[in-house]
Amino acid sequence: MLFLDHTPELTETDMIIYRIIVKNMNTVVYMRIRDLAKITYCSTASIQRFCQKFDCAGWSEFKTRLKLYVANKNLNQEYPTDLDSGEVVRSIMETDTPDGRQKIDEVAKMLLTRKQVLWIGQGTSKILAEFGAVNYSSFVNLSLLIQNPIDNPIVDFDETATDELCLIVCSVSGENHIIIKYIDNFIKHKIPVVAITNNVTSTIAKMSQYTLTYFATQQMIESDNVTTQTPAMFLIEKLIRRASSLKQVEKDSKL
Structure with a gap:
């Protein structure tokens, strides 16, 4: 899932955050945690917990890893044919x-x-x-x-x-x-x-x-x-x- 090689256990709140991130990957990498909280209608604490489930200390590390993931994805131009x-x-x-x-x-x-x-x-x-x-x-x-x-x-x-x-x-x-x-x-x-x-x-x-x-x-x-x-x-x-x-x-x- 994203830059992980496994699928973490996500709550319904986590899935709301996840969908927004996946849908707007090219823009969320430049957002502050407060900006993401506004568009997901979730608290910053919920976003921090979400990041930790992706093996990141917080939003800053998550953004860095997401940027690398997006850059690599754009470079490879892979079609989403695989299923999780x-x-x-x-x-x-x-x-x-x-x-x-x-x-x-x-x-x-x-x-x-x-x-x-x-x-x-x-x-x-x-x-x-x-x-x-x-x-x-x-x-x-x-x-x-x-x-x-x-x-x-x-x-x-x-x-x-x-x-x-x-x-x-x-x-x-x-x-x-x-x-x-x-x-x-x-x-x-x-x-x-x-x-x-x-x-x-x-x-x-x-x-x-x-x-x-x-x-x-x-x-x-x-x-x-x-x-x-x-x-x-x-x-x-x-x-x-x-x-x-x-x-x-x-x-x-x-x-």
């Missing part, structure tokens, strides 16, 4: 923590109160959304993918529909402007929106009533986001199977 298996496994294991299970249970219970679950995504996230729609239909109830949000705008909803619908949004960055504009109508009509994203501080995450996050280092090839979707796919399947289990428990209780 430790990071992927840790993100998957996060779903089994008490907090992870609680969040999944909360969303799963809400889904069972809705007759129609819609899925949406763009790019590779659209493939994930389709995976979610197909699996939800198999395990729980008929579910649909919104194929093209640009050609299928939603202007208004019937009042009866708002109590039956739910929208699940798949977005790595959580900043896709097409998706943001599309889900705005759902939110205005108080239809529950679930965000499955790699960015807990993103616009889509903040707009959504429910947010399920995973951790994966952002990887770009020019303007294309090629961040791994493995943790997201696991999270989707975990959510669907949990909803299916709760539905079966509900059925058994009525017998």
